[in-house]
Amino acid sequence: xxxxxxxxxxxxGAAHPAVDNLTLTVPEGCVCVLIGPSGCGKTTTMRMxxxxxxxxxxxISVGGRNVTHVDPVSLRRNIGYVIQQVGLFPHWTIADNIAxxxxxxxxxxxxxxxxVDELLERVGMEPTTFRARFPRELSGGQKQRVGVARALAxxxxxxxxxxxxxxxxxxxxxxLQDEFLRILRDLRKTIVFVTHDIDEALKLxxxxxxxxxxxxxxxxxxxxxxxxxxxxxxxxxxxxxxALKRLGLIMAEAALEVAGLPAPSLAIPAHANLRxxxxxxxxxxxxxxxxxxxxGVVLGVLxxxxxxxxxxxxxxxxxx
Amino acid sequence: xxxxxxxxxxxxxxxxxxxxxxxxVALSAAALGLAIAMAVPVGVLLADSRRGTQLAITAANFGxxxxxxxxxxxxxxxxxxxxxxxxxxxxxxxxxxILINTCAALQQVDADLVDAARGMGMTYAQVMNQVELxxxxxxxxxxxxxxxxxxxxxxxxxxxxxxxxxxxxxxxxIAMMALPQLLxxxxxxxxxxxxxxxxxxxxQRTLTPVGMRAT
Numbered sequence: 001x002x003x004x005x006x007x008x009x010x011x012x013g014a015a016h017p018a019v020d021n022l023t024l025t026v027p028e029g030c031v032c033v034l035i036g037p038s039g040c041g042k043t044t045t046m047r048m049x050x051x052x053x054x055x056x057x058x059x060i061s062v063g064g065r066n067v068t069h070v071d072p073v074s075l076r077r078n079i080g081y082v083i084q085q086v087g088l089f090p091h092w093t094i095a096d097n098i099a100x101x102x103x104x105x106x107x108x109x110x111x112x113x114x115x116v117d118e119l120l121e122r123v124g125m126e127p128t129t130f131r132a133r134f135p136r137e138l139s140g141g142q143k144q145r146v147g148v149a150r151a152l153a154x155x156x157x158x159x160x161x162x163x164x165x166x167x168x169x170x171x172x173x174x175x176l177q178d179e180f181l182r183i184l185r186d187l188r189k190t191i192v193f194v195t196h197d198i199d200e201a202l203k204l205x206x207x208x209x210x211x212x213x214x215x216x217x218x219x220x221x222x223x224x225x226x227x228x229x230x231x232x233x234x235x236x237x238x239x240x241x242x243a244l245k246r247l248g249l250i251m252a253e254a255a256l257e258v259a260g261l262p263a264p265s266l267a268i269p270a271h272a273n274l275r276x277x278x279x280x281x282x283x284x285x286x287x288x289x290x291x292x293x294x295x296g297v298v299l300g301v302l303x304x305x306x307x308x309x310x311x312x313x314x315x316x317x318x319x320x
Numbered sequence: 321x322x323x324x325x326x327x328x329x330x331x332x333x334x335x336x337x338x339x340x341x342x343x344x345v346a347l348s349a350a351a352l353g354l355a356i357a358m359a360v361p362v363g364v365l366l367a368d369s370r371r372g373t374q375l376a377i378t379a380a381n382f383g384x385x386x387x388x389x390x391x392x393x394x395x396x397x398x399x400x401x402x403x404x405x406x407x408x409x410x411x412x413x414x415x416x417x418i419l420i421n422t423c424a425a426l427q428q429v430d431a432d433l434v435d436a437a438r439g440m441g442m443t444y445a446q447v448m449n450q451v452e453l454x455x456x457x458x459x460x461x462x463x464x465x466x467x468x469x470x471x472x473x474x475x476x477x478x479x480x481x482x483x484x485x486x487x488x489x490x491x492x493x494i495a496m497m498a499l500p501q502l503l504x505x506x507x508x509x510x511x512x513x514x515x516x517x518x519x520x521x522x523x524q525r526t527l528t529p530v531g532m533r534a535t
Contacts, residue, residue, distance in 0.1 A: 052439055077441030087436025091454045091529030101440050134531030150440075160439075 002026040002049065002158065002190060007058035009044055009214075018044045020214035022058070026207070029188040033205035035195055036237075041214035042194045046160050049192060050079045062158055077101055080151030080159035080189070084166045086143045088135035094120070094146055095131045101154040119149040124179060141172035148180065152187070161193045165200065177203055198238055202226070202245055210234050222249055243311045247274035250310055256291045256300035263298050264288045270299055274307050281307075325500035326507070341508060343403070344485035348472045348516070350407055355414030355467060360460065363422025364448060373423045380416035380423075388413055388474040396481045406475075406483025413474045414467040421463025425456035458528040465520035472513040476505065486512075 002025070009019040019041040026032040034042035047053040049060055051072040060067045067075055088097050095116045096103075102112045117127040123145040135143060144164055151159055165173045165180075181204060184191065195201055201208050202222045209219045210233075218230040226246045229235040238245065253270035267290040268277050277289055287304035330337045366372040392409045399405035429452045437447045453460075479487030486505040493502025525533075 050439060052435070073441050073443050075441070076439055081436065081439035083432060083436060083439070085430075085432035087430070087432040089433060089437075089451055089455075091531050093531065100437075100442075104441055104446070136531065 001028045001063065002032075002192065003059075003061045004045070004049075005059050007045065007048065007060065008056045009041070009048060009053060010056050017056075017214050019048070019055075022211075022214065022216055024209055024216060024219060026190055026192060028190055030206045031184060031191045031193055031204055033193045033195060033201040033208045034211060035198065035201045035208060036211035036217075038196065039213075040211040042196075042211050043162055044214075045211070046162055046192050046194050049158075049160055050076045050081060052076075077104055077154065078156050078158070080156040080161075082144075082147050082151045082159065082161040082164045084163040086135075086147040088143055088146060088150075090135050092134075093131065094125075094133050094135070094138070097135065097146060098150045098153050100150055101156075105154055115153060119152055122152070122183060123149045125149075139172075140168050141176060144168065144176060148183070152183075157190060159189050159191045161191060163195055164193075166195065166197070173200075180204070199245070199248075202249060210237060244275050244278075247278060247307065247311060248276075250274045252277050252289075252291045252302050253293075253299065255306045255310055256302050257306060258300040263290045264301060266290065267292045267296075267298070268302070269293075274302075274310055277302055278304075278307055322500055322503060326503040329500050329504050337504065340484060340486050340488055340505070343483075344472075344475050344487075344509065344512065347403065347406060347410060347478055347483060347485055348468070348475045348512070351410035351414050351471050351475075352464070352468055354407070354411045355418050355471075356464060358411075359415050359418035359463075360422050363419055363426060363460075364453070366423060367426040367448070367452065370427070373427055377420050377423050380419045383412065384416040384420075388470070389477050389480070392474075392477050392481050401482035403483055405481055406478035406485075409481070410471050410474055410478065414471045417466040417470065418460070418463045421466075422456070422460050425459035425463075426452055428459070429455050454529055455532070458524060458532065461520065461524035461527055465517060465524055468516040468520050469513050472516045473509070476509050 004022055004024040007019050007022040008017055010017045018039075022041070022045060024032075024045075034045060036042050044053055048055045049062065049067065051067055055068075062075075062079070088094075089100075095113070098116045098119055099112045102115060107115075116131065120127040120130055125142065125145055130138075130142075130146075135146070138146065144167075147164065151161075165176050168176065177200060184204075193201075193204060195204075202225075205222055207219060208222055208225050210217045210225070210230075212233055218225060218234050220228075223246060225234070226238060226242045226249070229238060229242075235242075250273060251270065252268055252272050252274060255274055256270075264286060266280060266284045266286055268280055270291050270293050280289060281287060281304060289302045291299045291302050293299045362376065363373075366376055391412055392406070395405045395409040395412075399408055433451055433455065434447055437451045442450065475483075475485050476487040476490060478485050479491045486509045489501050489505030490509075493499060493505065
């Protein structure tokens with residue numbers, strides 16, 4: 001758990017504080033996305049958690065310990081850190097890069113080698129192929145896979161990620177987001193994730209903190225953020241298509257109706273979201289779809305009226 | 321034939337030639353060693369300060385504009401003549417290229433590498449020794465290579481302030497209009513300079529981390 005209380009940071013010469021009396025709690029095992037326009041203080045806030053930036057006032061505690069009372073070097077070794085430009089060491093092999101923190105912690109060679117292979121597999125890279133390669137031999141997506149593996153190496157309970165997928169092309173980004181989501185669900189890490197991409201925030205975040213001018217504007221679950229934006233700023237920030245974005249958060253299987261309907265001709269898989277389902281309906285000129293599970297077994301029927309119920313204003317859609 | 325005469329001079333005075341060659345190499349090596357031992361740590365200490373680095377580069381560039389002979393001439397009134405004043409002057413000559421390259425190389429290290437290294441919990445010394453210096457090494461070595469050629473060539477002038485070395489043959493050769501003797505100094509000095517360039521070029525390639533070598 002990360003607790004941020006009354007956090008303030010002023011940079012010399014700046015007219016306004018970069019972070020202004022910010023209070024925020026990230027529950028254990030939760031992915032908290034910090035988002036906002038550039039200069040809103042999201043990266044500064046993240047960098048104060050591992051003390052790459054020292055706060056002027058307020059406190060941050062990680063796992064119940066006030067970070068300013070811990071030696072910054074040992075603090076950082078227990079917090080995974082991923083940045084947009086990855087920052088892989090060009091003179092080290094992929095294996096050595098991933099082993100950075102375990103080596104700093106003095107693990108034995110055998111344990112390190114086993115851990116490196118385990119992590120390469122986890123991020124979808126064949127250990128025998130990639131272990132001995134150098135960073136410049138990798139694509140952008142592969143580099144960031146290694147970046148994530150490196151941050152996970154010593155199994156830190158907390159991870160800080162600063163726009164980790166921001167420099168990737170849209171297809172690679174989407175694929176890494178999906179894989180990352182799967183890894184996160186497996187590992188249940190507490191994560192602070194900085195981005196300026198609202199779609200990424202909605203996709204990855206359990207909680208989203210919208211920051212503006214160093215202050216917290218709204219801190220909510222994605223559905224709540226879309227259903228009840230706190231003010232006009234949040235509303236414009238999440239976009240005019242927020243009804244569609246809400247649909248994007250709901251899986252077809254959560255909205256299907258099982259009983260007594262004839263199976264429609266068009267089908268979508270159960271793990272597709274309602275946004276894609278709606279698109280499929282519009283495309284096919286139909287108002288119901290069969291929802292299929294593994295091996296194409298029909299699980300039920302998704303109707304346009306079910307989708308409409310999930311886009312309804314107010315609280316009606318917040319029960320799933 | 322000039323070259324045959326020069327060769328015969330060496331054969332006739334093997335002790336003098338070997339002595340001059342040894343002094344020349346010792347003078348150059350010691351000056352280069354001292355300059356590395358001073359310039360690299362200064363560059364490392366200044367690495368975190370952009371202003372300090374700029375200042376050092378400016379000072380070094382000024383030092384670079386001084387003619388080698390002028391540096392030797394300036395040293396004589398202060399330190400007198402002999403090996404040590406010559407060593408001092410040559411060290412001064414070797415400092416600028418090494419300092420400039422060390423400073424520039426460390427400034428050029430990708431800020432993301434340093435950020436990642438610090439963020440993962442490397443200490444200041446670990447970031448410097450494990451990340452910044454290895455990544456900067458090829459450029460630092462390019463400076464050492466330049467300095468080595470300057471020092472070996474500059475050591476010829478050491479003879480003017482009694483520092484010895486191959487320059488003794490050249491000054492004597494000029495004074496006595498004895499061209500073969502002049503070549504006894506000039507040709508080996510040239511070969512030493514080329515050899516130093518080759519040797520440090522080789523070292524530079526060897527010390528470039530495998531992952532950073534051009535394919």
